[in-house]
Amino acid sequence: MNWLGAASSYGAVVMFALAMTPHHRAVFRAPVPRRRARGLRVIGAVLSGLAAQCFITAQGWQVGTVAVCAALSAAAFTLTLLLASRPRWIVWPAVVLLLAAAGAAFAA
Amino acid sequence: MKATFRHSMTWLHTWCGLLLGWLVYAIFFTGTATYFRPEITHWMQPELPRTVSAVRAAQTAARVLEEKAPQAARWMVDLPDARSPELRLYWQAAPGARFQNAEVNPLTGGPVTARASLGGEFFYRFHFQLMLPHPWGRYLAGVAAMAMFVALFTGVIAHRRFLADLFLFRPDRIALRSWLDFHNVAGVLTLPFCAMISYSALVIFHALYLPWAAQALTPPTPAAGIATSGKSASPNSGDTTRPAAAPAAPWVVPAALGPMLAEARQRWGDTHFAKRIEFVDRGTARAAATFTRVDGDAVSLRRRDQLKFDGVTGALASSTAASTTDGSARTVHGTLYGLHLARFAGPFLRGMLFFLGLLATALVASGLVMWTIKRRPKLAAGGRGARFGLWLVERLNVASIAGLPLAMAAFFWANRLLPLDLPARANWEMRCFQFAWAAALLHAAVRPPIRAWREQLLAGAGLFVALPVLDALTAREFLTAAGSSRDWVYLGFECTAVAFGVFLAIAAGKVGRRAAAKPVAPAAKVSPASAPTAEEMVS
Numbered sequence: 169m170n171w172l173g174a175a176s177s178y179g180a181v182v183m184f185a186l187a188m189t190p191h192h193r194a195v196f197r198a199p200v201p202r203r204r205a206r207g208l209r210v211i212g213a214v215l216s217g218l219a220a221q222c223f224i225t226a227q228g229w230q231v232g233t234v235a236v237c238a239a240l241s242a243a244a245f246t247l248t249l250l251l252a253s254r255p256r257w258i259v260w261p262a263v264v265l266l267l268a269a270a271g272a273a274f275a276a
Numbered sequence: 277m278k279a280t281f282r283h284s285m286t287w288l289h290t291w292c293g294l295l296l297g298w299l300v301y302a303i304f305f306t307g308t309a310t311y312f313r314p315e316i317t318h319w320m321q322p323e324l325p326r327t328v329s330a331v332r333a334a335q336t337a338a339r340v341l342e343e344k345a346p347q348a349a350r351w352m353v354d355l356p357d358a359r360s361p362e363l364r365l366y367w368q369a370a371p372g373a374r375f376q377n378a379e380v381n382p383l384t385g386g387p388v389t390a391r392a393s394l395g396g397e398f399f400y401r402f403h404f405q406l407m408l409p410h411p412w413g414r415y416l417a418g419v420a421a422m423a424m425f426v427a428l429f430t431g432v433i434a435h436r437r438f439l440a441d442l443f444l445f446r447p448d449r450i451a452l453r454s455w456l457d458f459h460n461v462a463g464v465l466t467l468p469f470c471a472m473i474s475y476s477a478l479v480i481f482h483a484l485y486l487p488w489a490a491q492a493l494t495p496p497t498p499a500a501g502i503a504t505s506g507k508s509a510s511p512n513s514g515d516t517t518r519p520a521a522a523p524a525a526p527w528v529v530p531a532a533l534g535p536m537l538a539e540a541r542q543r544w545g546d547t548h549f550a551k552r553i554e555f556v557d558r559g560t561a562r563a564a565a566t567f568t569r570v571d572g573d574a575v576s577l578r579r580r581d582q583l584k585f586d587g588v589t590g591a592l593a594s595s596t597a598a599s600t601t602d603g604s605a606r607t608v609h610g611t612l613y614g615l616h617l618a619r620f621a622g623p624f625l626r627g628m629l630f631f632l633g634l635l636a637t638a639l640v641a642s643g644l645v646m647w648t649i650k651r652r653p654k655l656a657a658g659g660r661g662a663r664f665g666l667w668l669v670e671r672l673n674v675a676s677i678a679g680l681p682l683a684m685a686a687f688f689w690a691n692r693l694l695p696l697d698l699p700a701r702a703n704w705e706m707r708c709f710q711f712a713w714a715a716a717l718l719h720a721a722v723r724p725p726i727r728a729w730r731e732q733l734l735a736g737a738g739l740f741v742a743l744p745v746l747d748a749l750t751a752r753e754f755l756t757a758a759g760s761s762r763d764w765v766y767l768g769f770e771c772t773a774v775a776f777g778v779f780l781a782i783a784a785g786k787v788g789r790r791a792a793a794k795p796v797a798p799a800a801k802v803s804p805a806s807a808p809t810a811e812e813m814v815s
Binding site: 191 | 442445462576620621629631
């Protein structure tokens with residue numbers, strides 16, 4: 169559950185970043201349309217909620233709340249470094265991580 | 277410059293950050309290391325077993341205390357847990373007397389047979405005591421925490437594009453712009469962490485920093501220890517305000533710990549046993565023993581399971597957490613204290629907090645470096661005072677930012693190189709840390725700044741990367757044992773040291789390259805080149 173939480177946190181910050189034109193442009197070579205930006209933000213919010221839910225399930229609501237804040241901060245910094253060096257690489261780790269972590273969580 | 281609110285806040289941010297930045301940097305760095313205090317100790321005292329049964333240790337503790345201090349008014353036992361094998365006993369001959377303490381072998385009750393070393397405890401103590409006499413280190417740490425808190429909020433106000441630049445870092449821009457990007461990103465992303473850490477740091481010692489409310493509210497007692505309420509996790513937390521028992525009262529024979537241990541074990545089991553046992557008012561009719569369980573899934577330090585026994589009959593009196601009788605102030609204090617210490621964190625969360633701690637340390641360091649990059653052209657061309665200011669800040673930056681990791685590495689090297697039978701060995705380790713740091717300051721004072729940066733970063737990198745080699749040469753049996761038993765704590769320490777060394781080496785390489793490409797970043801050209809994002813602190 170912790171890993172699914174971490175993967176969702178990373179996915180969430182990727183969505184928030186892609187909803188911003190400079191980062192969207194760096195990845196997809198085009199500015200982000202308004203409706204798409206809104207959609208990405210909604211997915212980001214849903215993924216943040218999912219991350220919170222995962223950590224709270226795994227560690228209780230008190231420690232889980234601390235964990236989701238820490239995970240979002242850490243994921244956002246990792247994303248920042250990727251955006252600065254390899255912007256086109258930011259999306260696939262999110263997909264792979266989410267699928268792998270979800271598989272592991274449901275298999276367990 | 278127009279004196280707007282934002283400009284005033286930027287000014288405050290700059291100077292508050294500069295004057296206390298070096299101190300805050302050292303406190304954050306050593307505090308971050310403290311997240312792995314028992315793990316560092318495990319590497320520095322490899323003779324100790326990795327884990328010990330808490331129940332077994334408690335039985336030993338009961339026996340040793342019965343021999344050593346049968347007539348003591350108060351006993352306290354810190355038991356081993358999953359992360360630390362240490363068994364430490366404290367006892368107080370009479371109420372208000374000084375605590376005595378001993379670390380004993382949890383299996384035999386005899387003395388501990390490991391090399392004398394403070395281990396991770398050194399970083400823990402340094403990060404709020406700063407090797408100064410009590411209570412000056414704590415005061416200074418409080419000033420630093422306050423400065424950090426002020427710098428955070430003034431920084432938020434000074435940062436104009438808080439959300440728009442949330443993920444923006446452009447390492448390929450000119451030096452000042454890249455540093456500012458990094459400072460902004462690190463600051464915004466660690467804002468919740470830094471705010472929590474610096475505010476809780478102030479709250480932990482509230483009774484030391486703001487003693488007047490407690491003084492006004494509690495009736496004066498002869499041995500009133502006003503600064504004790506904020507230290508409930510430390511052995512000297514003993515509340516010395518407890519009224520002394522009548523000296524002439526006859527000794528009431530206290531109940532034995534053994535049956536209480538059995539009861540606690542029956543309720544809690546072996547794996548999640550007590551972390552602390554406290555037996556107060558021994559010898560009086562009010563005697564009481566409290567078993568406090570190892571931190572579970574609660575953040576607050578006060579929300580831990582407790583078993584309270586009558587200290588005369590040995591009967592179980594209550595089995596609720598300390599927090600059930602707490603008022604709101606105590607609840608807030610316990611929660612913030614718990615957040616700061618992060619004892620609740622498992623390996624995963626601990627790793628993330630460690631990462632955030634390093635990032636916050638880098639945030640402070642980047643702020644200090646930026647001060648010099650931004651002002652170098654102007655100050656270097658200025659009068660004597662301006663040139664001296666630049667000289668001083670540049671030197672102190674090198675000695676603190678690059679010198680501290682060097683000193684920490686020297687501390688680890690001393691642990692492996694000092695003879696095992698050296699008298700006051702643990703003190704010598706600390707002295708090596710101090711000597712190395714002083715040498716870094718001296719070196720920074722005599723070398724040109726860029727060279728000093730490079731040389732100190734490279735020296736630190738070398739010492740950290742070579743740590744496993746040193747270990748293989750001086751403590752081969754422990755390294756082999758750790759390898760064959762897959763002791764990931766021991767090996768993880770060495771991997772972290774190597775990774776950190778590599779990071780320092782990369783930093784040293786970057787210093788050289790930047791210096792070769794652009795010796796001086798002309799600050800005046802920055803604003804127009806990268807407008808509209810480069811305003812504020814640049815202008």
